[in-house]
Amino acid sequence: MNKVVSVENKNTIRSCSEDSLRKLQSYKNNLLEAYHYRVDCGVFGILREKKVYLREDIYHFLLLTFHRYLNGYELDTEGQFEYYNTVFLRKEEERKRRMEQDTINGVYIPKDLQDCFRELDKKLTAEEKNQIASLASVDDLIAYHRGLGMWIRNAWGLWGGSRLLKYFKDTGFEFVMADDLSVEILIGYYKYLQQKTKP
Known part of the structure; x- marks a missing residue:
């Protein structure tokens, strides 16, 4: 050195x-x-x-x-x-303790991807959901990486450990960064919203 x-x-x-x-x-x-x-x-x-x-x-x-x-x-x-x-x-x-908790720092932690969608439905306004659903492609979700994506990473314990992080690890995301997991959630939510808005 x-x-x-x-x-x-x-x-x-x-x-x-x-x-x-x-x-x-x-x-x-x-x-x-x-x-x-x-x-x-x-x-x-x-x-x-x-x-x-x-x-x-x-x-x-x-x-x-x-x-x-x-x-x-x-x-x-x-x-x-x-x-x-x-x-x-x-x-x-x-x-390990955080992996078992359903709430961390007063924030409910989703147990799986569908639960993430339900929680985002509660958190976001109708206008915000429409903006996400109307994006041209998943590539446009980059605009949400810092704002909503950062909230997902921090509030849902994707850095420090949570039952949601455990869910992702158990489904094959063992060595994936929190940034990548928030992208997975946002992509899934985008597709979920598009399905909901189809006539």
């Missing part, structure tokens, strides 16, 4: 306090970009062996270890592994 990370980024990592390192780890930043694309996969293999799976934990581990190296501090990697394992187990428990 010392060979490929820029001097500017080294200074940022070195001067940051340990409890503030997580603030540096937005997926958008490039503090470790040069290292990330050149890294020997062995590092990630070791982290997996130590049960460090979450992307944010891997990035934090790299930042914290490099920060300690740059400052001449003791690395204490075993202590870090223990911490990440505890965090991972806690997040797993929370995810």
Whole structure:
């Protein structure tokens, strides 16, 4: 890392306090970009062996270890592994709990695709439904990706886990991103609305 990370980024990592390192780890930043694309996969293999799976934990581990190296501090990697394992187990428990709930943060979570359509019927006005149904093709649904699509992803737990996410995984969408799932819902809803509006 010392060979490929820029001097500017080294200074940022070195001067940051340990409890503030997580603030540096937005997926958008490039503090470790040069290292990330050149890294020997062995590092990630070791982290997996130590049960460090979450992307944010891997990035934090790299930042914290490099920060300690740059400052001449003791690395204490075993202590870090223990911490990440505890965090991972806690997040797993929370995810499993969310998978069973019919309501999260006061929002009803649909149990399947048809239930999604029923909930969208309740949420959207007649005018909004007509606008979606009158689109020329599914390609035009891109206009709804940020607004309605984002609401679907966040409110229905497609990022953090929910019974709707479990439904999709159980029906073969195991490795699909939340963005793709919201597209599936919107496409299905578009077709559902078109069927309803047919004479």
